[in-house]
Amino acid sequence: MPTRADVAKLAGVSESTVSYVLSGKRPISEATKKRVQAAIDQAGYKSNYAAAALAGGAPRMVTMMISNLFTTPSSRINGALVDGIVDGVREAGFHSVIWPVSNDDDADVNLLIKSNFSGGVILMNVKENDQRVHLLNRERVPFVVLGRTDVGFKYNYVDRDFENVDRIALSKLKELGHTQIGVLVSDTPIPQHLMTEASQLKMKLKAIDIPNSEAGGEELASIFKKEYRSITGIVSLLDAATIGFVNSAKEFGLSIPKDLSIIGVNMLESQAESTHPTISTVTFDAYEMAKSCGKMMVESIEAGKNNKKKRTELWVGDFVDRGSATHIQ
Amino acid sequence: MPTRADVAKLAGVSESTVSYVLSGKRPISEATKKRVQAAIDQAGYKSNYAAAALAGGAPRMVTMMISNLFTTPSSRINGALVDGIVDGVREAGFHSVIWPVSNDDDADVNLLIKSNFSGGVILMNVKENDQRVHLLNRERVPFVVLGRTDVGFKYNYVDRDFENVDRIALSKLKELGHTQIGVLVSDTPIPQHLMTEASQLKMKLKAIDIPNSEAGGEELASIFKKEYRSITGIVSLLDAATIGFVNSAKEFGLSIPKDLSIIGVNMLESQAESTHPTISTVTFDAYEMAKSCGKMMVESIEAGKNNKKKRTELWVGDFVDRGSATHIQ
DNA sequence: CTGTTAGCGCTTTCAG
DNA sequence: CTGAAAGCGCTAACAG
Numbered sequence: 221m222p223t224r225a226d227v228a229k230l231a232g233v234s235e236s237t238v239s240y241v242l243s244g245k246r247p248i249s250e251a252t253k254k255r256v257q258a259a260i261d262q263a264g265y266k267s268n269y270a271a272a273a274l275a276g277g278a279p280r281m282v283t284m285m286i287s288n289l290f291t292t293p294s295s296r297i298n299g300a301l302v303d304g305i306v307d308g309v310r311e312a313g314f315h316s317v318i319w320p321v322s323n324d325d326d327a328d329v330n331l332l333i334k335s336n337f338s339g340g341v342i343l344m345n346v347k348e349n350d351q352r353v354h355l356l357n358r359e360r361v362p363f364v365v366l367g368r369t370d371v372g373f374k375y376n377y378v379d380r381d382f383e384n385v386d387r388i389a390l391s392k393l394k395e396l397g398h399t400q401i402g403v404l405v406s407d408t409p410i411p412q413h414l415m416t417e418a419s420q421l422k423m424k425l426k427a428i429d430i431p432n433s434e435a436g437g438e439e440l441a442s443i444f445k446k447e448y449r450s451i452t453g454i455v456s457l458l459d460a461a462t463i464g465f466v467n468s469a470k471e472f473g474l475s476i477p478k479d480l481s482i483i484g485v486n487m488l489e490s491q492a493e494s495t496h497p498t499i500s501t502v503t504f505d506a507y508e509m510a511k512s513c514g515k516m517m518v519e520s521i522e523a524g525k526n527n528k529k530k531r532t533e534l535w536v537g538d539f540v541d542r543g544s545a546t547h548i549q
Numbered sequence: 550m551p552t553r554a555d556v557a558k559l560a561g562v563s564e565s566t567v568s569y570v571l572s573g574k575r576p577i578s579e580a581t582k583k584r585v586q587a588a589i590d591q592a593g594y595k596s597n598y599a600a601a602a603l604a605g606g607a608p609r610m611v612t613m614m615i616s617n618l619f620t621t622p623s624s625r626i627n628g629a630l631v632d633g634i635v636d637g638v639r640e641a642g643f644h645s646v647i648w649p650v651s652n653d654d655d656a657d658v659n660l661l662i663k664s665n666f667s668g669g670v671i672l673m674n675v676k677e678n679d680q681r682v683h684l685l686n687r688e689r690v691p692f693v694v695l696g697r698t699d700v701g702f703k704y705n706y707v708d709r710d711f712e713n714v715d716r717i718a719l720s721k722l723k724e725l726g727h728t729q730i731g732v733l734v735s736d737t738p739i740p741q742h743l744m745t746e747a748s749q750l751k752m753k754l755k756a757i758d759i760p761n762s763e764a765g766g767e768e769l770a771s772i773f774k775k776e777y778r779s780i781t782g783i784v785s786l787l788d789a790a791t792i793g794f795v796n797s798a799k800e801f802g803l804s805i806p807k808d809l810s811i812i813g814v815n816m817l818e819s820q821a822e823s824t825h826p827t828i829s830t831v832t833f834d835a836y837e838m839a840k841s842c843g844k845m846m847v848e849s850i851e852a853g854k855n856n857k858k859k860r861t862e863l864w865v866g867d868f869v870d871r872g873s874a875t876h877i878q
Numbered sequence: 879c880t881g882t883t884a885g886c887g888c889t890t891t892c893a894g
Numbered sequence: 895c896t897g898a899a900a901g902c903g904c905t906a907a908c909a910g
Binding site: 553564568569572574600603604605606 | 886888
């Protein structure tokens with residue numbers, strides 16, 4: 221295995237010069253850059269991760285910990301998350317790997333932490349009061365949680381910003397001229413922040429409490445014109461019921477989106493898509509979310525070096541217009 | 550972060566002594582062993598992966614490369630493979646991680662190889678004439694393929710040993726007294742090695758060529774007594790057809806396993822299980838297979854250090870008796 | 879813009 | 895049974 225010394229000799233420069241053309245951390249003349257690059261190719265040189273990690277301080281590697289990766293069928297959203305993290309981390313100049321946690325005991329986790337070849341850990345699929353959060357925190361390993369769980373102390377995470385999503389949905393409807401809004405819920409009141417937001421926007425919300433099933437949606441459709449005559453916009457927190465509603469709307473003389481604008485909120489991307497291809501949603505871009513999670517992880521690792529502590533919470537939603545939210549007619 | 554030097558000071562021994570109690574590579578008195586262990590605990594010492602890798606030569610880490618991990622639904626067999634590799638590798642004193650390959654271009658693979666933090670690569674889900682095999686071979690990275698693909702040169706792999714599986718199936722039937730054997734195939738002749746093996750065991754094989762569907766199996770059941778009166782044992786290469794056959798056998802006056810012994814072969818473990826809970830099979834223990842793959846990987850890495858080359862091919866099947874292969878009556 | 883040099887923390891001879 | 899010391903290949907001051 222050729223080392224940076226071999227390359228240096230070949231190129232007729234010093235060892236550090238080789239390092240610097242590789243890292244770009246200091247200006248190098250084009251001429252030497254070329255010579256070094258040629259020498260690298262000729263020697264078939266490959267940088268040694270271990271040596272770099274040793275010399276550079278923390279290892280430039282982040283580890284994704286996904287529990288139950290192989291017992292639950294992987295969903296599309298998981299793929300987007302992994303891809304997002306990989307890209308975010310890579311853009312920050314780190315690598316990322318998945319650490320297989322076959323079972324739920326601590327052995328694997330401990331091994332990862334002990335071996336300490338990883339600069340930080342991204343925790344996914346966190347459970348309620350997840351023990352791994354406690355462990356990571358105790359062992360002072362830099363980590364970021366993709367999601368949230370209540371563990372009794374603060375930590376870095378990236379999660380969906382539900383309130384902002386609601387805000388986007390309502391302002392979108394407002395913008396389209398709707399003020400009388402029905403909120404599809406199931407056995408729960410309208411979330412407080414939705415209420416607050418609505419009053420700021422001078423919109424009227426009316427809870428429409430139905431079972432979250434296709435049947436529930438159909439039934440709503442059957443009575444909608446009678447019961448909710450004044451309502452022109454819908455914010456739906458339900459998936460299955462929305463399918464039922466949309467599918468049977470026409471049958472009951474309700475034309476969507478002509479008579480009614482619908483925006484689904486707080487559904488997972490996959491739910492939203494499977495719900496109905498024509499329902500507009502405020503959804504989450506899982507890939508982008510994961511990407512910022514990756515970036516945050518790296519930042520957090522680098523902050524740790526300088527003993528700077530940072531705590532970040534983050535995320536917003538995106539409006540996806542599929543044609544069911546339209547201007548009031 | 551405490552280092553081995555801190556521990557040494559605390560325990561009042563030399564640095565190398567600490568290393569040796571950790572690695573167990575030379576005899577240490579119980580007394581100092583205890584003192585060192587106490588110092589390690591007290592200091593909260595953790596070994597540094599990067600430093601160990603640097604000093605020790607090749608990094609003690611193997612990487613699993615699984616393509617399309619997140620676009621295909623993960624199956625149970627994949628989980629078994631990953632778990633097996635992890636355990637096999639761990640028993641050999643190495644760690645293992647999954648390298649996420651989101652797309653099929655070479656960028657991810659190159660990155661892995663360049664960063665060279667991994668002592669070896671286990672390739673899974675290989676495609677025909679897989680380019681990654683060429684790449685790994687060219688870059689002289691130690692690697693093992695879990696599966697097989699034709700690339701025009703030899704490499705280390707672990708795969709199912711189909712011939713041995715057939716051998717096991719036939720000898721099992723022979724042992725039970727069966728000599729007139731039907732072979733369930735679909736649009737293919739009986740494999741050559743099955744024929745060879747049968748003639749050595751002085752058994753008679755008869756191809757039973759049917760569609761591999763439940764309907765195909767049912768139809769076979771309906772005519773079996775008439776058409777294949779002399780046959781007492783079945784070797785099945787088909788999954789769906791076997792289900793259909795077994796399920797409708799009784800209806801056509803065929804009692805399994807009383808009248809007929811059935812052994813499924815060359816099915817994946819998952820297929821075999823889903824085929825029928827009472828069909829005996831010669832199947833593959835995916836976990837064990839993967840485990841030996843992990844061990845082989847580590848051996849291959851360590852052989853590389855001493856410039857010993859080894860080429861290994863491996864696997865056998867296991868007979869799983871679920872009661873449908875019984876003594877001739 | 880480039881070279882010299884002191885480590886990073888560990889493994890492994892070599893010398894007791 | 896234990897110590898001392900020489901690196902592994904790289905990064906990052908420090909010194910031009």
